[in-house]
Amino acid sequence: MNARRVTTAAEAAARDEAAIAAGAASFDLLLHAGTNAAAVILRDYAAQLSHGVALFAGSGNNGGDAYVVAAQLARAGVTVRVHAAGPPRTPDARRAMQLAAPALVFGPPGGHERVVVDGLLGTGHCGLLREAVLAACRRLSLARDGGATIIALDVPSGLDATTGEIADGSAAAHVTLCFGTIKRGVLLARGHAGRIVLLDIGLAGAADRDDGAWHMANAADFARWLPPMAWNAHKGRRGRIAIVGGHEGMAGAVILATRAALAAGAGLAHAIVDGPSVMAVQLTVPQALAERWPKPEAQSTEPGTEQDTDLATLDRCDAVAIGPGLGRGARSSQLLERLMNEQGDRPLVLDADALWLVAAAADALGADAAGLMRHWTRHSRAVVCTPHEGEFARLRGAAVPTPWDARVDALRQFAVRGGVTMLLKGTPTLIATPDDGPITVVPHGTPLLATGGSGDMLSGLIVALLGQGLAPREAAVCAATVHGRAAELATARLGGIRGGTLEAVFESLPAAWRLLEHPGSFPSGVLAELPSPA
Known part of the structure; x- marks a missing residue:
């Protein structure tokens, strides 16, 4: 992928359709999404998995993603309890549920789980929450209030993937695992989405469509744009x-x-x-x-x-x-x-x-x-x-x-x-x-x-x-990025905003420049990460 894209719901759907038209099976996209999401959970939240995982699944393909996550976690030895807000209604979701069912326990969360996965609604939803989903979101909010980490699949349920509008009752996530592209609404509602992790789901060239989606620079861009400082420069x-x-x-x-x-x-x-x-x-x-x-x-x-x-x-x-x-x-x-x-x-x-x-x-x-x-x-x-x-x-x-x-x-x-x-x-x-x-x-x-x-x-x-x-675009993008990254580093170091001034941002500029000039690599299946704004 040459550039990362920030898409509306329609632009995200167009990429899925283009990948399928190019020969990718729709279930393979779902399988990639759920498998890579499970890998993030196993890697980043391992210390919390001994209490088991509660997983909320909707009836659409977002629920199908959730069933794949549940199956992969169960295969890794994690106890997973699935609460379904409704029976699967798409072919891919039904297939995912059938494959996962032998390894799962179905029913409401026990309340002791420290990781709770929100797979209720995906990018196709907008507007008010249906009663069954609203009841499930209330359970998500209770789990969050009880100290559990909430991990949303693609978007937090009830967050409009295009506008960032948040439906009444939607539960805020600590982490949102975006599939293929970062959804515009997730970016506009960072406080509700938390940390953002962009996952590869096998879209390949379909992700780079030129259809009005916003671009987001990646590490290769900065390495190409920034001129090296020669050892003998004056x-x-x-x-x-x-x-x-x-x-x-x-x-x-x-x-x-x-x-x-x-x-x-x-x-x-x-x-x-x-x-x-x-x-x-x-x-x-x-x-x-x-x-x-x-x-x-x-x-x-x-x-x-x-x-x-x-x-x-x-x-x-x-x-x-x-x-x-x-x-x-x-x-x-x-x-x-x-x-x-x-x-x-x-x-x-x-x-x-x-x-x-x-x-x-x-x-x-x-x-x-x-x-x-x-x-x-x-x-x-x-x-x-x-x-x-x-x-x-x-x-x-x-x-x-x-x-x-x-x-x-x-x-x-x-x-x-x-x-x-x-x-x-x-x-x-x-x-x-x-x-x-x-x-x-x-x-x-x-x-x-x-x-x-x-x-x-x-x-x-x-x-x-x-x-x-x-060039002007490259200078603007690089400057805004290093400016923002320095603020993120300073905020993390200070533990918050109060007590910090622009001087803290200046102090973090050297480290921010190093992140642009020498970016670290992401784990397999991860395309990008944005830290939680909180």
């Missing part, structure tokens, strides 16, 4: 970047972005800030070269005086980021427009106040912000914009749609009209490209990033990678 070969912002009183934004750029391997970093912010940058990031904003052209003094900084610095840079702490006043607006006219063809990151100023200028002109963005950045060969939801709404002139399909369409349309790569920060982060290519999703991160300065840090990571030669 600072001029590791990327020279500039970050423009830091209005008086907002030096912190540029400081965070500059620190992140250096932590991403940039060889030289220029911080171009408002005059009163120069000292703060020099004291806090001594590795950076701090320079004053240039005065507006009409007010410039003779070149070379200490009161005037020209923009020759940008000519020597490999990439430029504009916006962290830039401010929203007239001076900031004049500076942004001048930068757009003079910064040349080098790659560009636009963030924070720069995006607000683009939207304000478009309003003043009665123009479309995407069109103005395309005009202002027409000389740059690569542009990445990194709005959060509020900034994207400002650019659009309308609220960001709540339904995810509509949200993705809006992001894609802006990227195409603006001729830029759009990274919409959030949970999860979405990336759209100007060529109308597939949406890329970055699912990593924790609420430790939900704080002021986090976006500035991300901009610094992106501009450093652009300066090292990465």
Whole structure:
């Protein structure tokens, strides 16, 4: 599988159908799913299996998966008690139940089991829970409250595989074992799904269909994208970047972005800030070269005086980021427009106040912000914009749609009209490209990033990678991934969110980079894992 996919229920079903049309037997897909799920349980929860396993099976193919799990656990010597919410009604589910039945005990859980498997409902379900399933979900919730680990097969029962909506009575899982693809609803409802493990079920090339499913980068992608650091590299070969912002009183934004750029391997970093912010940058990031904003052209003094900084610095840079702490006043607006006219063809990151100023200028002109963005950045060969939801709404002139399909369409349309790569920060982060290519999703991160300065840090990571030669999509995906992975590592180390700051994320960046550069291998049958967000 060249790329991991995040699918809706319909997209997941289309992959099953394509694999079957290509010669795979439907029961073989079910057998692969249940067998690999059982292997995860035996490997990762071995210490809890001495109390037996309670397993809830529905009447559809998700129940068939559950029967295969039960049979494989029983073959390994685990006592399994199966509670069926209804008789199997599909041929594959009936076959799985018949094969498993001799090794199983049927009936309600005894209450002492420490592992409980939810195989009631799969990706085909949406809406309210039927009474029999609702009663079974109540038992799942009671088991969870009693300290049992709840393991859901493909999706937690009652979670809409497409929208992430959670039906009343649905029991939250500690672990969700996704089959073939990660279901979009599982990704959107991480708090309900827990740890996510993506399992191979034998889809082969059918998993890589181009049908609008979101893409998720894998280890091979990062290894291919990230440039190696040569043993004899010098600072001029590791990327020279500039970050423009830091209005008086907002030096912190540029400081965070500059620190992140250096932590991403940039060889030289220029911080171009408002005059009163120069000292703060020099004291806090001594590795950076701090320079004053240039005065507006009409007010410039003779070149070379200490009161005037020209923009020759940008000519020597490999990439430029504009916006962290830039401010929203007239001076900031004049500076942004001048930068757009003079910064040349080098790659560009636009963030924070720069995006607000683009939207304000478009309003003043009665123009479309995407069109103005395309005009202002027409000389740059690569542009990445990194709005959060509020900034994207400002650019659009309308609220960001709540339904995810509509949200993705809006992001894609802006990227195409603006001729830029759009990274919409959030949970999860979405990336759209100007060529109308597939949406890329970055699912990593924790609420430790939900704080002021986090976006500035991300901009610094992106501009450093652009300066090292990465294409805009690759730079955005790598930066968002290492940003999120560092937050996950920091949160795990701290044992939670409270007590942690962005400094903890900075401290975890080296380990996060190693995960991208030298990823470990997954056990047989496992394609990917995402940690629990809790």
